Amino acid sequence: MQHYQIFSSIVAVIFFIIAVVLVRRDNIHPGPAIRWTLLSGAILVIGLFPQISDILASLLGVSYAPIIPVLFACIILLLKALLNDIERTKDRVKIDRLIQRIAILEQKQMDVNRQNKL
């Protein structure tokens, strides 16, 4: 085992353990938990066997093999940021409409209270 393989293996194992522990503690919904478990599994495999990057690089015609996991990581992170923004927008609309509905219901309640006083 070469030096860089030891380093990548340690990083991948630590990430895998942290992800699995957090998922087991129910800190995350089941849907994203599956995605994170799969992702940490993929990182573990590539970390333990960095030669996979060399094989992929020769298949894709990339001369600098270590850039491949970095490139995939960037794509995944950008996609995740975009999906998060979409989710955030949906949540914001839901919250705003709930605030509006509460105001309408509060007005209705005030109306009922006023009628009861009369």
Place this chain on the structure above:
Amino acid sequence: MKSAIVIPAFNEQASICEVLEPLLQMTEFDVIVVDDGSTDNTLELVSRYPQIIVLPLAVNIGAWKAMQTGIRYCHLNNYQRVITFDADGQHIAESLTNLCQLQEARGDDVVIGSCPERGSVSRHIAWKLFRVLSGIKVNDLTSGLRIYNRPAISILSTREASLLEYQDVGVLLMLKTFGLSFSEVPVDMNRREDGISRIFYSWGAVAYYMAHTSFLCLSKVRKSNELSYQKNIQSHIK
């Protein structure tokens, strides 16, 4: 016709009573005030008038969303006409009669009380740009004095309308997409007493507004005309 005046208010204790007094004389309208999470005495002042319908928002959600709260209330309570009115004292109550008469005569879905003279040179340049980008032939794009009929109320109560941030070009673009008609009536407006706009309160806010609205114009312009298309289908079915 069941009509309401909707006034969104955020920290308007200095002007709100003066705005409400003449409106309460007009018995043909229900007056709805949406308190947009004010931190001053706006809510207390408005609550003193028993005839006013008060919608108190738990937190500040912005001028358009506050306005939409009033519009949603009117949609739920079967109002046929909504008039939007500013709480800062810019709009004049007497102009409402003229606006309503014109809407009844012409039958337009949206009537805008227009006062292009009030804007600065830079604002006029921005309006011209947005007119070109959006294809909306309205001179005063940012006027908050508007009348919406029942179809417009229905469209503006939707979840999609909750994505908008300002009650100007975005709202008109959305209504235009559904094939609703607009008209403009020249009205007089007062100068803003405190001199600060809720939208243009800083240069950063102006830059954001310009970028936001330009993007909205470019992304939302559609050739399709959903409501006209649906009306056509219905007329064919009948």
